[in-house]
Amino acid sequence: MDTLSEAPRKTKKQRAVLSCMPCHFQKIKCNHVRPCSACCVRGRQSKCEYTVTLEDRWFIEQAQLLRRLQQRRNFLEQRILTLLSASNKTIPVYLMPQIQQSDPSKQREKQIRSRNASRRSPTTKSTCRRAVQPKRKSDEQPQHPVQSSRNLHARFTHTERCIQSLVEVFSSDINGNRTVPFWLEQAVQIRASSPLLCAAIEATSFVLMGKMASDPKSTHAGLVRYTCALRLAGAALCENVRRLHDDVFVAITLFGMIExxxxxxxxxxxxxxxxxLDLLYLRTPSNHCNGIGHSIYADLRLSWILSAILHRRTFLAHDDWKTVPFTETNPRNNLHSLLDIAAGIPLLLRRIECAAQDSHPASPCSSQNGSEPTVEEQGTYLLQRFQEWRETQTVEALPDPIETLFIVLDDFPVFEVQDSASGTHRPRDLIYSNVSTCATTISYWAFSLSVPLGRSLTWRYQYACNICRSMRFCVQNFPFSLASLSCEHEELYCTIPHF
Incomplete structure (x- = not known):
């Protein structure tokens, strides 16, 4: 009877519930974030609650890993002891405690105590309690336990890791310190209060992670969330008050990055x-003086100006959009001074198109009084302002790019130039000291090319070649940064027809 009572009983091991309570009871797939995507789609974000926290779920996984490692260690030590005993060799000192632990009576008592403890408390709570309790000296493990699989506990933290990668990509290095854009940092923190913002951030993060890691599963997961975010954005834009909120503005901006x-x-x-641009115009400059609105306009102003040139939107040239978002504590830098001049390019292009189409005299594109400058005068004035801006920049503030010492032979697309003296040849690439200098220099070239008046074709060809020679530096050093993406779009504006 004693033998039967001491025999270990086979009990079914209960797994901890890691899904939220609504998804667990309805047996719906949950992505383990708060609020989860299933609750966001069904409009029950306030009911998305968990029985355990994210920290508890991580501790559970770590406790399971430690148990497996301890079992493996005990098995290997037993094998070593058996082999040493069979060969009549001296047992090492570090294996001596294991001989005491291998006593059958002590092992049996230890199993009975652990079995009784599991009966007195639920499995989930006992697992969490064991994970957070301080370990005894005999059970201490290194601070960074060896992971046997690359997918260890990734199921619960994959979303958080993708979002962290998104933040790191868009952070900038200023004097050795990594600075995260304020609008992105705030959006990540308040995403739990907005299903639209949550879906947009997750979609951007998963698509970015899929591209960087060449993981089609992450990309597909991001596109699924992107579809959900588009549906939520469409519903929000139908409401006059709702569409002016910051979360909608951030989501629309993230949609452009996904594309x-x-x-x-x-x-x-x-x-x-x-x-x-339509949403930016409806929000008016007063909503961009501080907070997320100010950060998303000031940090991404280069993209807004480029979009305005492409769509011929002229409202960014007004004084309110040039002065209101900038204060004494946040003054203009070299790039913003250049963007103030470039904001007048859309108006010039609209006037050129209206003149080419013989627009009606009452059209806003045409001149209504003799004091207004002509198209040629306006184009010459813009080029003159660009040239004056370049002359005011010192070498320390905006250093000139330098050529590489050799031509790199790899799979990067080859760029060749046509010279009347030497024929067709491949020039060396241009390199810059940092991404800010690269973005400012290429912006100056692209904006100058966008003015289709007053310069010779030789001058335009040289600027266009310089932009192409800078693409390797942008793509290889900052493949997914906003500056690199802006530079790639600036190259498209070099193809604007010249009249």
Whole structure:
């Protein structure tokens, strides 16, 4: 009877419930974030609650890993002891405690105590309690336990890791310190209060992770969330008050970034840019003086100006959009001073198109009084302002790019130039000291090329070649940064027809 009572009983091991309570009871797939995607789609974000926290779920996985490692260690030590005993060799000192632990009576008592403890408390709570309790000296493990699989506990933290990668990609290095854009940092923190913002951030993060890691599963997961975010954005834009909120503005901006990464359709990026400009115009400059609105306009102003040039939107040239978002604590830098001049390019292009189409005299594109400058005078004035801006920049503030010492032979697209003296040849690439200098220099070239008046074709060809020679530096050093993406779009504006 004693033998039967001491025999270990086979009990079914209960797994901890890691899904939220609504998904667990309805047996719906949950992505283990708060609020989860299933609750966001069904409009029950406030009911998305968990029985355990994210920290508890991580501790559970670590406790399971430690148990497996301890069992493996005990098995290997037993094998070593058996082999040493069979060969009549001296047992090492570090294996001596294991001989005491291998006593059958002590092992049996230890199993009975652990079995009784599991009966007194639920499995989930006991697992969490064992995970957070301090370990005894005999059970201490290194601070970074060896992971036997690359997918260890990734099921619960994959979303958080993708979002962290998104934040790291868009952070900038200023004097050795990594600075995260304020609008992105705040959006990540408040995403739990907005299903639209949550879906948009997750979609951008998963698509970015899929591109960087060449993981089609992550990309597909991001596109699924992107579809959900588009549906929520469509419903929000139908409400006059709701569409002016910051979360909608951030989501529309993130949609454009998703299209830069993925390119789901030919006109999707253009439509998102146009929608973002419409929303920016409706919000007025007063909503961009502080907070997320100020950060998303000031940090991404280069993209807004480029979109305005592409869609011929002229409202960014008004003084309110030039002065209101900038204060004494946040003054203009070299790039913003250049963007103040470039904001007048859309008006010039609209006047050129109206003149080419023989527009009606009452059209806003045409001159209504003799004091207004002509198209040629306006184009010459813009080029003169660009030239004056370049002359005011010192070598320390805006150093000139330098050529590489050799030509790299790899799979990067080859760029060749045509010279009347030497014929066709491949020039060396241009390199810059940092991404800010690269973005400012290429912006100056691209904006100058966007003015289709007053310069010779030789001058335009040289600037266009310089932009192409800078693409390797942008793509290889900052493949997914906003500056690199802006530079790639600036190259498209070099193809504006010249009249």
């Amino acid at each position: 830069m990464y993925e390119g789901s359709s030919k006109d999707a990026l253009v439509k998102h840019q146009q929608g973002g």
